[in-house]
Amino acid sequence: MRIALDAMGGDYAPKNTIEGAALALKALPEIEKLVLVGNTPTIEAELQRVGCQDSRIEIFHSTEVVDMHESAARAVRQKKDSSVSRSIDLLKNQTVQAMVSAGHTGAVVAASVLKLRTLPGVIRPAVACLIPTENKVFVLIDAGANPDSDAHHMVQFAIMGSIYARYVLSRQNPRVGLMSIGEEDTIGNETTKEAFKLLKRTRLNFYGNIEGFDLFANPVDVVVCDGFTGNVVLKTAEAAALAIFASLKHQLFKNPIRKLGASFAKGAFQTIRRKMNPDTYGGSQLLGVNGICIIAHGASSPLAVKNAIRAAADSIKYELNPQITKEIEAYEESVKEVGARS
Amino acid sequence: MRIALDAMGGDYAPKNTIEGAALALKALPEIEKLVLVGNTPTIEAELQRVGCQDSRIEIFHSTEVVDMHESAARAVRQKKDSSVSRSIDLLKNQTVQAMVSAGHTGAVVAASVLKLRTLPGVIRPAVACLIPTENKVFVLIDAGANPDSDAHHMVQFAIMGSIYARYVLSRQNPRVGLMSIGEEDTIGNETTKEAFKLLKRTRLNFYGNIEGFDLFANPVDVVVCDGFTGNVVLKTAEAAALAIFASLKHQLFKNPIRKLGASFAKGAFQTIRRKMNPDTYGGSQLLGVNGICIIAHGASSPLAVKNAIRAAADSIKYELNPQITKEIEAYEESVKEVGARS
Known part of the structure; x- marks a missing residue:
């Protein structure tokens, strides 16, 4: 497998990107070539710092950073x-x-659309992000590529998200929920109400609306939303979780008895942090473009970069794109037929 | 003070509403009359069950429930x-x-607009909700009254939210943030980008965009968004918090050492739960209608109902509505002037 890493992208690049690259090369023997893209002297210095001399590394020199x-x-x-x-x-x-890339998400999306083009039939690419719950993980799509999405886009997101859940998460007939503000189909904004009608007519395993309250109770495998809402959900959930952990830490260090208690219970905190750590998933995939693009968090740790590279390797194996083309084309065909008949 | 409580509204009504009413009467001597609205025999039975015989209670019989x-x-x-x-x-x-009311939010909004009307100049009423962080609390507006809001509505929400923060939270010159998906004014959806431009021209203390990541780091006193996004933020944050507490509980009970540790650290968990418990705030105010309407969570506990009644009593004291009318009219006047000049 041959993978390129935007070595200069991200809040802590090239430090974390190169450390992540080194971790990935150790963990993933299936990588035949890892191309580090960016300023050559900077990359070489970082590689030396982390003591990485893997022969599978190639550097592709580029002079600019977004x-x-x-x-x-x-x-x-x-x-x-x-x-x-x-x-x-x-x-x-x-x-x-x-x-x-852990760089500018908008730039990855724009460059992909411009250079790679979307897959046949796909109107807009969308970011599929994995969100962990206590015992499972679900796909959130679109997590931020399209701040203004219409109902038709959202049906395409649902189809792509469903394929992603089937292949990457091995979910048979994945349940697809529509992010809204109440259970009933009459509740939501104009776009989600229209999307609800369209989704009901697809062959997807459509669960109906889901609310924020339900998100972590595992009712669905795929949560569909416009890119603005998706990005807000993603960041709000992460922020709420971090706020609680921070608060817990302050409270647990307030007196020696609590501190002692916390040390006994340490394993519990570690398990939760590990399970709910978005770094474990590392990267979100931009679905619907003609190529495999993995977008990592701007603040990615070396672990997150490593896992984003792992996600890229997995996606190469799964060959999602032919499947996306096939199912999107079948959907668009069925819509045309209904249109012609009515 | 004279307050009406929709005794039949909410997932656990009339049980929790009546228990909450009894708690409120004990805690709030300023209440002169509490009118319980709903089915008389049901309400009387509940009052008897909780042993509440307060002479300030009146029952107003109604035969239907939404x-x-x-x-x-x-x-x-x-x-x-x-x-x-x-x-x-x-x-x-x-x-x-x-x-x-802890009943159907949409029904409270619809009935208020129909019967009370909006305040002069107000286009759409909005729900102002208090969200706790570790050390503070902020106002989220609109938390769900208008799933489809435009930029002009959102400026009005910002004005109303700012007044609310000034009076109810005693914040001098409250900082107003616009909920978006990046810091820059060029990031967001079409509505938030337009709202950004409009907010910059107001006399509000406008902070700029805020992201989900920042929500609990206290950068602002008021977070403005359309009612769809606001409702999603509210429910997602609550769900994420509950998911972590649930997970923590499971993990802490996994073995006897952790259990012992948890018992030593009990105070820490209790403090956080108390601080972050939305029941502490109990009710959100519907701002912009000609009257004081407090909307409580559908699943309100007796404590939440009590605190919603307290919120109603507070709002009577603050007399926000003349202030809202004055500032909304001043804003609309300034917009007209700019329009006439250009």
């Missing part, structure tokens, strides 16, 4: 030699089979 | 004798100064 605060579209147009753009180029010319 | 699964608009039109509608009637004819 800043987290830039406009995505402008950055892709103007910074032709950015590490994000070059990583996508390597994917396009088949030097690699997948790319990973 | 079911949680009904369409709000239809319920308000057809069930003229519902406990929600009758509570609003009592407010309208000034029998009471405020009403509290």
Whole structure:
């Protein structure tokens, strides 16, 4: 397997990206080539620092970096030699089979759409993110590629998310829920109410609306929403979890008896942190583009980068894209037929 | 003070509503009259069960109840004798100064708009909800009254939320954040990007966009969003918190050493649960209607009902509505002037 890593992308790049690359190479023998894209001297210095001399590493020199605060579209147009753009180029010319970036999500989306194009029939690509619950994990789609999505887009997200859950999470006939603010089909905003009607007519295993309250009670395998809502859900859930852990820490250190208690119960906290740690999943996949793009959290730790590379390797194995093309085309065909008949 | 309580509204009504009423009467000597609206024999039986014989209680008989699964608009039109509608009637004819309901939020909003009308200049009323963080609390507005809100509505929500934070939370010049998916003004959906521009031109202390990640780090006093997003944020944060507590409980009971540790550290867990318990705030206020309507969680505990009644009593004291009218009218006037000049 051949994978490109945007070595300069992310809040803690290139430190965490290179450390993550080194971890991935140790853990994943199936990697034949890992192309580190970015400034060569910087990358070489980091590799030396972490003592990584793996022969599967190649460096692809690029001179520019997309800043987290830039406009995505402008950055892709103007910074032709950015590490994000070059990583996508390597994917396009088949030097690699997948790319990973913890950089500017908007730039990855824009460059992918521009250079790789969407898969046949796909209107908008969407980010599929894995969210852990106590005993399971579910797919949230779209987690941020399309802040303005319409009902038709959301049905396509549901189809792509369902394929992702089937292959990557091995869920038979995955249950698809629509993120809303009440159970009834008459509750929601105009877009979700329209999406509800469309989803009911698909062949998907549509569960109906789900509310924030239900998210972690595992009623569904796939949660569909527009990219704005998805991104808000993702970040709010993570923030709430972190706030509780922080608060717990403060409270547990308030007196020596509590501290002693906490040390006895240490294993419990560690298990939960590990289970609910988004770093375990590492990367979200941008579904619907003609190539495998894994988007990692801007603040990715080395572990998260490693697991994003693992996610890329998994996706190469699963070959989701032909399946997405097939099912999206079948759906669009069925919609046309209904339109022609009515 | 005279307050009406929709005794039949909520998932655990009339049990929890009546228990909450009894708690409120004990705790709040400023209440002169508490009108319990609903089926008289049922209410009397509950009062007897909890041993409450307070002379400040009045029962207002109503024969219908709005079911949680009904369409709000239809319920308000057809069930003229519902406990929600009758509570609003009592407010309208000034029998009471405020009403509290844990019933169907949509029905409370619809009945308030229909019977009380919005305050002069207010386009849409909005639910202002208090959300606890470790050391503070912030106002989320709109928490669910308007699933489809535009940028202009959101500016009005910001003004109302800011007044609420000033009076109810005693925040001088409250900082107002716009819920979005990135810090930059170019990030968000079409509505939030437009709202950003409008908010920058107001006299509010506008902080800019805030993301889910920042929510619990106390950067702002007021978080503004459309009612769909607000409701999703509210429920997702609560669900994430509950999921972690549930998980913690399971893990802490896994072996005797952890159990012992947990018993030593018990105080820490209790403090956090108390601090982060939404029941402590009990009720959200529907701002922008001509009257004081407090909306409590459908699953309100007796404590939450008590605190919702307390919130109603507080709001009577603060007299927010003249302030809302004044500031909304000043804003609308300033927008007209800019329009006339340009």
